[in-house]
Amino acid sequence: MSVRRAFDTFRGYRHPEFNIIQRRRRWFVLSGSAILVSIIALVFLGLNYSIDFTGGTLIEYQVSNDVSVEQVRDLLGQDPYARESAELQIVGGDQVSIRTSALTDLTAGERTQLFEALAEQAGISPDDISAQVVGPTWGEQISRQAVIGLVVVLLAITLYITLRFEWKMAIGAMLAMMHDVLITAGVYSLTGREVSPPTVIAILTILGFSLYDTVVIFDKVKENTESTALLGKDTYEGVANYSMNQVLMRSVNTSLVVVLPILSLLLFGGDTLKDFAFAMLVGVATGAYSSIFVATPILVVLKEREPKYQQLRARLESRQGDRRLRAVPTPVRETAEEEPEAAPAAIAAAGGSQRTGQTSSRPRPKSKRRPPAKRRRR
Numbered sequence: 001m002s003v004r005r006a007f008d009t010f011r012g013y014r015h016p017e018f019n020i021i022q023r024r025r026r027w028f029v030l031s032g033s034a035i036l037v038s039i040i041a042l043v044f045l046g047l048n049y050s051i052d053f054t055g056g057t058l059i060e061y062q063v064s065n066d067v068s069v070e071q072v073r074d075l076l077g078q079d080p081y082a083r084e085s086a087e088l089q090i091v092g093g094d095q096v097s098i099r100t101s102a103l104t105d106l107t108a109g110e111r112t113q114l115f116e117a118l119a120e121q122a123g124i125s126p127d128d129i130s131a132q133v134v135g136p137t138w139g140e141q142i143s144r145q146a147v148i149g150l151v152v153v154l155l156a157i158t159l160y161i162t163l164r165f166e167w168k169m170a171i172g173a174m175l176a177m178m179h180d181v182l183i184t185a186g187v188y189s190l191t192g193r194e195v196s197p198p199t200v201i202a203i204l205t206i207l208g209f210s211l212y213d214t215v216v217i218f219d220k221v222k223e224n225t226e227s228t229a230l231l232g233k234d235t236y237e238g239v240a241n242y243s244m245n246q247v248l249m250r251s252v253n254t255s256l257v258v259v260l261p262i263l264s265l266l267l268f269g270g271d272t273l274k275d276f277a278f279a280m281l282v283g284v285a286t287g288a289y290s291s292i293f294v295a296t297p298i299l300v301v302l303k304e305r306e307p308k309y310q311q312l313r314a315r316l317e318s319r320q321g322d323r324r325l326r327a328v329p330t331p332v333r334e335t336a337e338e339e340p341e342a343a344p345a346a347i348a349a350a351g352g353s354q355r356t357g358q359t360s361s362r363p364r365p366k367s368k369r370r371p372p373a374k375r376r377r378r
Contacts, residue, residue: 009249015245015246015248015249016245016248016249017245018241018244018245018248019241020241020244020245020248020292020293020296020297021237021238021240021241021244021296021297021300022237022241024293024297024300024301027293027294027297028294028297030293031179031290031293031294034183034186035179035182035183035186037186037190038182038183038185038186038187038189038190039182039186041186041189041190042185042186042189045189045190045192046189047185047188047189047195048085048188048192048193048194048195049194049195050087050194050195050196050197051087051099051100051101051134051136052136052196052197053136053195053196054101054136055102055133055134055135055136056099056100056101056102056133056134057099057100057101057102057103057131057132057133057134058097058098058099058131058132058133058134059096059097059098059099059100059118059129059130059131060095060096060097060098060129060130061095061096061118061119061122061124061128061129061130062094062095062096062122062124062128063090063094063095063096063122063123063124064094064122064123064124065122065123067090067096067121067122068090069088069089069090071121072088072096072098072118072121073086073088075117075118075121076098076100076114080106080110081106081110081114083100083101085100085194086098086099086100086101087099087100087196096122099134102133103131112126115129115131146200150204154174154177157170157173157174157211158170158173158174161173161215161218164215165218165219165222168299168302168303169218169222169299171298171299171302172214172218172294172295172296172298172299172302173211173214173215173218173295175294175295175298176210176214176287176290176291176294176295176298177207177210177211177290179286179290179294180206180207180210180283180286180287180290181203181206181207183282183286184203184206184279184282184283184286185203187282188279188282193275193278194275196275198273198275198276198279199275199276199279201276202275202276202277202278202279202280202283203279203283205280205283206279206280206283206284206286206287209258209283209284209287210283210286210287210288210290210291213251213254213255213287213288213291214290214291214295216247216250216251217243217244217247217251217291217292217295217296218295218296218299220243220246220247221239221240221243221244221296221299223243224239224240224242224243224246225239225240225243225303227239230242231312234316235304235309235312235313235316236300236303236304236309236312236313237300237304240296240299240300240303244292244296248292251288251291251292252288254288255284255285255287255288258284259281259284259285262277262280262281262284263277263281265277265280266278266281
């Protein structure tokens, strides 16, 4: 593909011609491998939950000099404290709030040493630092309510897609959403990033974006597969692939527009925004992939099993077979060896013409001139 053609395709002036549906086994193997790795990582590595899920220690104090978040984080990351993943906030320029895991893994002397180091960095006395044990702000009750709400939303979405399109499209959309959540969770498990409430919010946002992209593609597939003109020339698989190529660049450009602000948050945002942006970035990438390479191929697999489309495929294959047979040229017999029965007659005719002195065995055509009329006698 030339640069000009690729640029025209990117701008939507022409449609690409990729065999997306025909190569669905590749995408299924790729997605299945990613899901398997994610499940293994979740089972053996687990997720790194933040203090909002596990509870921990809240440390608060007021600084008397200029102290940045990076300086406090570097101090907490030193041995033997190992608290570099603590949540830090500086409110009003002089009030420091540290939320970290419980300090039970430190000895009494190490805890005292930590408070003295923080006090020295802030220019205050160790007695001015308050530390208290806090419980998880995201408790079991919140988790239970979130799961119930998520199940209700998924059922409502399934009902909507079934009424708007059909139940087979609803199955494809739900499997694509499960694909996105599992892979996003696997990425968090493999990278060891902390799972915080913003992460959960980002995952829920991901589901909405993935569903939006899938519904747009399904709408185009439904429009084209209801056309008798298109189905008269191709199978359901071919028409679905043609529909995918029509909306491919729309999906890609929509995803790129969403990724740009997410990248800005990931590069220049704070710690809380970075956690949210990372989950969004992974989710948008997997959502764009699943809408194109998972949801629609699953739909095609389900639809191709219907007797209607099986008969259509058989009829088209039979028609193509007849065309190939008509295109095969018929062999022409030209020599005497190929026609042994006609050879003696040809040799006899040739011999006869030589004896009579004729140069050709073809008979002369009869003259069409009329004889002259007889003269009358006077």
